[in-house]
Amino acid sequence: MRIGEVARRSGVSARMLRHYERLGLLVPAARTASGYRDYTETDLVHLTQIEGLRALGMTLAQVAEALDSEAAGPEALIADLAEQTRARIERDTALLARLTTLTSVSPGNWDAALAAVRLARGLESPIAGERQRAALELGASPQGAPAAQLIDALLAEESTNAAGALRWALVQSGSGAEVLREALRDPDPTRRARALAAAAQFPGDVATELILPLLDDPIAVIRQDAALAAGARSAGAAVPVLLGLVVSGPRDVEAAEALAEIARDRHAEREILIAIEAALGDPVASGAARGRLTQALGEFDPRATAPLLTALAADQDRAVALTARYLLQRGT
Incomplete structure (x- = not known):
């Protein structure tokens, strides 16, 4: 299935x-x-x-x-889980004590304030693991770090794990996706792509509104990432780019799944299937592209795709015909 x-x-x-x-x-x-x-x-x-x-x-x-x-039996796993939980509670208790001290000091007490600053400075460590830990601690702290500082660190971060921690910390900061608006316009495509990955982590219409302009980005991979992110939010504006991904590959599987999600969530199945049929009939479409488009039909409701698949089952392209027959048989 x-x-x-x-x-x-x-x-x-x-x-x-x-x-x-x-x-x-x-x-x-x-x-x-x-x-x-x-x-x-x-x-x-x-x-x-x-x-x-x-x-x-x-x-x-x-x-x-x-x-x-x-792995060891369940009793050993439960014991290990209990030990990890105790250790985490100890770390959280120590963090809570530091934060309580920080909130209780007077505004002029620089010692406590600098303790928070030192944690934020961990984002500037040359060691990726330390940057990741600093981001995780900042995200878990009610004090957190200024969103601007997290964004600056994120746009410069090359480590996959540290970047993931920074995206999480940014969401936890409570600032909202709006803080990424300028970063999504950064002239550097690498930094723009990192901002897009962060925006995709935010729920809600504001994040979607920020992602949609990147469907027209001059960099192909950013357009593709934006389409997949928008598709996951059932944004109909992503359909043309997603359809292009199915035609061109190699991210056709992800794109087909996103198209199907849009079809289900926005009740747009008919319109999307019409677009797929038009792409299949394009005289310049390659055999491989038509094969991917036919495969994509397998993601949709079999009742809706049956007429198109029935026609494709007699297609002159043997691969397309065989795929259509298989999908028809599977849908019965």
């Missing part, structure tokens, strides 16, 4: 399912020849186990350990 069906049956979003796959927690049993995820009933059972362990309060790393067939 495709990722959309798994999402509907399990209640776990397609985005989270892809995240689980990246972590190695839930890797589909197979993929189609065109790269689409193909889940089995066994994968669904595995997904239920993952969600059950997460409901107990386990981190994803602990969930992975618990599901490892070679």
Whole structure:
């Protein structure tokens, strides 16, 4: 079954399912020849186990350990989890004591104020791990750090893990996506792409409004990232770029999934399928592009795609015809 069906049956979003796959927690049993995820009933059972362990309060790393067939028994895992929880409580208690001291001092007490500054200065460490820890502590602290400082650090951050921590800290700062407006206009495409990744972490219409202009960005990869981010928010404006991604590849699978999500959330299935049909009929479309477009139809409601697939089942391109017949058979 495709990722959309798994999402509907399990209640776990397609985005989270892809995240689980990246972590190695839930890797589909197979993929189609065109790269689409193909889940089995066994994968669904595995997904239920993952969600059950997460409901107990386990981190994803602990969930992975618990599901490892070679890992220690549940009693050892629970004991380890309890020990980690005690250690975290000790760290949080120490942090709370420092913050309580900071909030109780007079405005002129520089010693306490400088303690907070030292934490923020950790963002300037030459060691990526220290920058990541500083960002996580700032995000967890009610005092936090000025959004401008977090954005400056984020736009310059090259480490994947530290950048992820900075994005999280920025969301936790409570400043809102609006603080990224100028960064999303940065003339440097690398910095602009980092700002886009941060904006995608914010919920709500403001973040969507900030992302949409990047659908016209001069840099192709930024346009693609913006389309996928907007598609995850069911923004219909992303449809043309997403359709172009299906035609051109290599991110056609992600784009097809985003198109299907837009179709479901905005009741735009008919309009999107008309656009796909038009792309299939484009006389300059390559065989590979038409094959990807046909594969993308597998993400939509079989009842809606049946007429188009029936026509494609007699297509002169054998690969397109075979794919259409397979999807028709699967949908019955």
